[in-house]
Amino acid sequence: xxxxxxxxxxxxxxxxxxxxxxxxxxxxxxxxxxxxxxxxxxxxxxxxxxxxxxxxxxxxxxxxxxxxxxxxxxxxxxxxxxxxxxxxxxxxxxxxxxxxxxxxxxxxxxxxxxxxxxxxxxxxxxxxxxxxxxxxxxxxxxxxxxxxxxxxxxxxxxxxxxxxxxxxxxxxxxxxxxxxxxxxxxxxxxxxxxxxxxxxxxxxxxxxxxxxxxxxxxxxxxxxxxxxxxxxxxxxxxxxxxxxxxxxxxxxxxxxxxxxxxxxxxxxxxxxxxxxxxxxxxxxxxxxxxxxxxxxxxxxxxxxxxxxxxxxxxxxxxxxxxxxxxxxxxxxxxxxxxxxxxxxxxxxxxxxxxxxxxxxxxxxxxxxxxxxxxxx
Ligand code: 5GP
Numbered sequence: 001x002x003x004x005x006x007x008x009x010x011x012x013x014x015x016x017x018x019x020x021x022x023x024x025x026x027x028x029x030x031x032x033x034x035x036x037x038x039x040x041x042x043x044x045x046x047x048x049x050x051x052x053x054x055x056x057x058x059x060x061x062x063x064x065x066x067x068x069x070x071x072x073x074x075x076x077x078x079x080x081x082x083x084x085x086x087x088x089x090x091x092x093x094x095x096x097x098x099x100x101x102x103x104x105x106x107x108x109x110x111x112x113x114x115x116x117x118x119x120x121x122x123x124x125x126x127x128x129x130x131x132x133x134x135x136x137x138x139x140x141x142x143x144x145x146x147x148x149x150x151x152x153x154x155x156x157x158x159x160x161x162x163x164x165x166x167x168x169x170x171x172x173x174x175x176x177x178x179x180x181x182x183x184x185x186x187x188x189x190x191x192x193x194x195x196x197x198x199x200x201x202x203x204x205x206x207x208x209x210x211x212x213x214x215x216x217x218x219x220x221x222x223x224x225x226x227x228x229x230x231x232x233x234x235x236x237x238x239x240x241x242x243x244x245x246x247x248x249x250x251x252x253x254x255x256x257x258x259x260x261x262x263x264x265x266x267x268x269x270x271x272x273x274x275x276x277x278x279x280x281x282x283x284x285x286x287x288x289x290x291x292x293x294x295x296x297x298x299x300x301x302x303x304x305x306x307x308x309x310x311x312x313x314x315x316x317x318x319x320x321x322x323x324x325x326x327x328x329x330x331x332x333x334x335x336x337x338x339x340x341x342x343x344x345x346x347x348x349x350x351x352x353x354x355x356x357x358x359x360x361x362x363x364x365x366x367x368x369x370x371x372x373x374x375x376x
Contacts, residue, residue, distance in 0.1 A: 004374070006179060008171045010210055010264075011081070013162055013179035017154070022136070022164055022178065025153035029134060030063030032151055033103065037066045044101040045128075049118070049333050050074040050091070052107035055165040056136040056153075060105060068103075071095045075114050080102065081138060081160040081168065081181065083111050098127040107165045108137040112145035118318075119147060137161075144236055186211065186265025186288055188212075188372075189272070192298035193334045194327075195308035197356055198269045201298065201368050206267045207362065208369060212260045216270040219245060219252050241329035243337070254284055265293065275336040278344050295345040296368065296376045297353040302331055 162172035192287035223231035
């Protein structure tokens with residue numbers, strides 16, 4: 001099994017049940033079926049519930065040693081990642097099951113709406129003689145029906161999974177192993193010296209991974225522009241290339257964590273800038289049962305910092321970019337206060353680096369996104 005996470009559309013999934021373990025579960029189910037149907041005089045129907053049960057039914061068939069006929073039906077009750085509750089009989093049975101013993105092969109039973117409706121339909125409308133339910137997976141915490149599940153391969157907690165036939169909006173059915181959705185909030189830190197291009201690259205990263213980009217510099221500049229008390233305090237410090245007090249910046253960040261909705265996480269840019277802030281961030285996240293996901297460092301050397309910032313000063317007219325002395329002060333502050341964070345996050349196994357010294361903005365963006373893909 002690959003250890004990496006995978007992305008399907010907008011969601012990330014992490015490895016969960018490996019192929020060999022799935023086959024073990026199918027071996028178990030097949031043994032039970034073979035024991036129960038051993039020496040049968042009729043030809044029971046193996047009913048494959050399309051499309052999710054195709055791999056399960058395929059593997060099961062190879063292990064069944066009594067005569068059987070395969071019939072399929074297509075039902076659907078899922079849209080996106082939650083059960084809709086309404087069971088749709090999309091495609092009818094591919095053959096009659098009248099008077100037959102039927103073994104329904106289902107990939108997964110969640111609420112049980114699908115399987116219970118199907119069993120009733122087979123008995124009442126289609127005239128099946130007997131219906132047994134066989135499911136590869138069961139979510140016992142969600143299943144709330146009085147109907148007995150005759151054969152269960154494996155029980156799993158209530159989480160959305162894909163792979164081995166199971167899909168997310170039709171993707172993922174062909175994956176050998178089963179993956180589970182990774183829905184923990186993500187807290188990425190975009191790290192690097194001034195002028196490394198954090199602000200330039202942040203938008204694309206935030207968009208690709210559905211993150212809220214939080215630039216503490218921008219938040220502060222907005223306060224300054226609005227002329228708030230906080231803005232006035234911050235202005236003189238920022239104009240001199242110094243750092244605003246930790247408590248002020250952290251207050252703004254916590255506020256964003258509390259109020260921003262409908263994102264998969266946050267992309268912090270310009271925070272933390274020193275070890276105290278990093279430790280504070282760990283505390284802020286720990287209170288929420290969360291942690292820093294990863295730190296992505298954009299690296300350039302000091303000479304490139306001067307070049308980039310002088311160029312930016314012409315375009316954006318930021319006071320903290322205005323002259324070489326202020327830039328030098330920011331570089332000193334970076335080396336003395338911010339750079340130690342690299343070791344801090346390396347020790348935590350959370351630091352990744354991208355070299356953005358050469359290359360166009362687009363090339364560097366591609367490098368950063370490629371790196372993010374390996375850790376997202
Ligand atoms: P139920 O009717 O039991 O709520 O849901 C059964 C159907 O929902 C399954 O046949 C399957 O198509 C879908 N389903 C339930 N849980 C999951 C899941 O975790 N992942 C995926 N991909 N589909 C699921």
